[in-house]
Amino acid sequence: MLNLIINADDLGLTPGCSKGIMQALTAGIVTDTTLMVNTDFTEDALAQLKQQGITRVGLHLNLTMGRPLLAADQVPSLVDAQGRFRRRVAEAVPLMNMADAKRELSAQVDKFLATGLGLTxxxxxxxxxTYPGILEIAIELAQQLQVPLRQGNDAVRQKITQAGLATTDAIALNFYEQGTTLDNLQHIIHSHPTGTLEIMCHPAKPDQLLYEISSYNHWREQELTVLTSREIRAFLTNSGVRLVGFDALQA
Incomplete structure (x- = not known):
């Protein structure tokens, strides 16, 4: 039997993102989500979680969107001249002082824990x-918190498991853009008959802000349609797939 985690990234990015994720969690097949704690809409996302009675979510560590929680002069290598994170991760990481990254990510963990939510x-x-340097920080944080850490590829998965941490057997990153179809989602699931698979997703009700800040926008509504469809629910039932959250990795 396949244990399937469907995780929605970007809770708190915009109000429309949070609304879509809530719908996918409560009326669809999404089983987990990860919260961004450094945005203008973190509090809105927390209110929506409380309204739905959701008390456990993941933390979406963030070094590439918006502003850091810490003052720019405390983490100077993470920000541009405007005090904002650099958007392109491949350009941002080589400029990062890992001590700055650790300070900021630790602050994000502290803010998450202060919400009172359980961390999945x-x-x-x-x-x-998944980039060298940041991976080691994320592993250390996950060890301290005793929670699973998302893998990204076989090399990253090996380092995570060698550190004694839980992660999934496989991850699918291709339910994305043109791949946000029912057929492709079914194909992804069929391709992993056993073990534990995470499918990363980004459902949303796209709002104007999302179009302004993210190049990945209208596809998110297509994701939401597929993830809340009767067809995908029927497919999972007929396939004998077990939907679980990241908490299942700690059981």
């Missing part, structure tokens, strides 16, 4: 934690 796992915006 860690992952990161733009897969920043």
């Amino acid at each position: 796992h860690l992952d990161s915006h733009h897969h920043a934690h």
